[in-house]
Amino acid sequence: PFTRIADLGDTVVLLADNPTPAELSLYLDLLGYFGLQTGAPSLRVQVASPADAASYGNKELLMLGSYDDLAAAPALSNLLPLRPRDGGWHLSLRAEIVETLRGWYQAIRTLKQPTPDNDLAPDGIIEQVESPFSGNRSLLLLLGKDESSIQSMTAGLMAQMPHDGIQGSVSLWQGGNFISHSYSTPEYYLGDLNPVTRVRLILPEHPWIFSIVLTALVAVLAIWLNLWIGYRIRSRLMGVPYDLDGNPNAPVF
Numbered sequence: 684p685f686t687r688i689a690d691l692g693d694t695v696v697l698l699a700d701n702p703t704p705a706e707l708s709l710y711l712d713l714l715g716y717f718g719l720q721t722g723a724p725s726l727r728v729q730v731a732s733p734a735d736a737a738s739y740g741n742k743e744l745l746m747l748g749s750y751d752d753l754a755a756a757p758a759l760s761n762l763l764p765l766r767p768r769d770g771g772w773h774l775s776l777r778a779e780i781v782e783t784l785r786g787w788y789q790a791i792r793t794l795k796q797p798t799p800d801n802d803l804a805p806d807g808i809i810e811q812v813e814s815p816f817s818g819n820r821s822l823l824l825l826l827g828k829d830e831s832s833i834q835s836m837t838a839g840l841m842a843q844m845p846h847d848g849i850q851g852s853v854s855l856w857q858g859g860n861f862i863s864h865s866y867s868t869p870e871y872y873l874g875d876l877n878p879v880t881r882v883r884l885i886l887p888e889h890p891w892i893f894s895i896v897l898t899a900l901v902a903v904l905a906i907w908l909n910l911w912i913g914y915r916i917r918s919r920l921m922g923v924p925y926d927l928d929g930n931p932n933a934p935v936f
Contacts, residue, residue: 692727740816764866807836807856
């Protein structure tokens with residue numbers, strides 16, 4: 684979402700108060716990559732501390748650093764499908780429920796016992812979710828376990844950008860490769876579209892909306908027809924025009 688504005692005017696990069704050389708290198712490499720994609724220098728990007736992220740709720744947030752930096756800013760991990768806890772990474776309740784159901788489904792299809800994947804200890808991690816401070820902004824975290832992990836992840840990332848192995852909501856840097864997972868997160872949309880195009884893009888993702896709207900319209904039509912038929916019956920049997928509420932001497936329409 685960052686290069687929607689060519690000069691990154693809608694982006695805030697979150698860095699620790701005393702970033703390490705590896706973190707600064709990652710920051711500069713990413714800004715250079717963004718400029719290469721847009722053809723414009725990233726002159727309006729802002730830099731702030733993770734502790735001040737809530738002050739930039741109307742911006743796209745990009746956090747760079749280490750796991751310890753995220754631990755010092757708990758507000759940023761509220762919506763993450765994979766969250767730091769007790770020195771490791773654990774699925775959120777939503778993601779854990781969805782992964783459990785998915786494991787059961789795969790077990791039924793393959794007749795194999797599902798193998799839980801709860802002990803995650805990656806060297807680096809990339810996560811993108813809806814910003815906890817705004818409903819139409821993103822929060823992207825690119826974090827490493829330590830200085831050497833950030834260096835190796837930066838090298839692997841910049842060598843193949845855009846990286847085919849990075850997809851879904853979470854990508855783990857392990858063994859010199861990115862391993863991606865589509866852990867469940869709340870959906871959100873970015874950008875500006877006209878209403879017709881917006882409906883055309885969103886409706887296939889939520890087909891139940893069409894069913895609900897159609898059912899509601901049929902129910903309204905059925906109630907109206909029932910009232911109209913009742914009015915006609917009363918008018919014919921009693922010889923006096925009645926309105927839909929049963930009041931006599933109403934004008935016929």
